[in-house]
Amino acid sequence: MKRVVCAAIALASAASTPAGAQGALNLYCSVQVEWCQAIATNFQRDTGIRVSMTQRGSGENLAAIRAEAQNPRADVWFGGTGDPHLAAAEENLTQDYESPNSAQLQPWALTQWRQSNRRAVGVYAGAIGFGFNTELLGRKNIASPRCWADLVDPRFKGEVQLANPNSSGTSYVIIATLVQLMGEDQAFTYLRQLHPNVNAYARAGTGPIKAVARGETAVSLSFVHDAVVERNAGFPVDYATPCEGTGFEIGSMSILRGARNLAQARRFYDWALTADVQRLGYDVGRQLQTPSNRATPLPPNAPDLTRIKLIDYDFARYGRSAERRRLIERWDRDVGSLP
């Protein structure tokens, strides 16, 4: 079995703490570390509130929040795929809040808010697709993948990387997408057929596209905005979205039930939904998700979701706690246990 290591990376914010009694905020963050650091540093600078930030994958943060439910260590959970935020809402691990800034948001961000009983709000969106190293594929004379059906072709033997759904929200979106496209049994047959082509199931959802950029694997299953991050950094990376259609995430934010610093948590939540702060994702973090504030422009060369063949992703169903747990357990049994 390809093992996943679920170690947390704890990072103290690098910003200097202004004197004063503005209090503190404990932030769990599930986007890329560059963006997590940018929001921690800027919130601290803007408000004088001392931020302690821990970055982990979506599944890992959900597991930590569950484990700490009787004595929550965090106040806010920023970012990460929407399904585990919905599961946390259903499990009563988060609390409802309506921000005065919610009127500025895209409809899909508010759909997430309503579906979670006002406990999770959308901060960004992104679509699943294939990232690939154009130099590596060219050297091996392998045509790049265009469709889900291509990926199980023997030409990709040992060339594909994706993440483990226990730790990664990205990987859970991929499984839920395949189930919605193919039906559940066929989706797991597909994932078993894909297994010989997979060289590793990474811990973090962004691990596979970083491996593509470094030339360690030819193809990744990733959010396609992350492929553009690597291309912008100068790596020979391109992406495609599956011809059969693909799934997407509503990256979310929630305030934890029992948050010790509730006033600071609400202040952060309101701040994070503003147009200027949503620009930090690209301007400082170099990330290319679709922002949820309608006044925040789509970053240059970011994938345009209106031009991608998206499925009508059933967030209510696949965000349900029991459904998420059941599908991940089935993946562990049917795929994760394969040699």
Ligand code: PLP
């Ligand atoms: N980083 C970025 C840039 C993302 O868009 C997402 C998805 O929300 C994640 C990280 C989530 O990572 P993981 O799949 O490890 O939960």
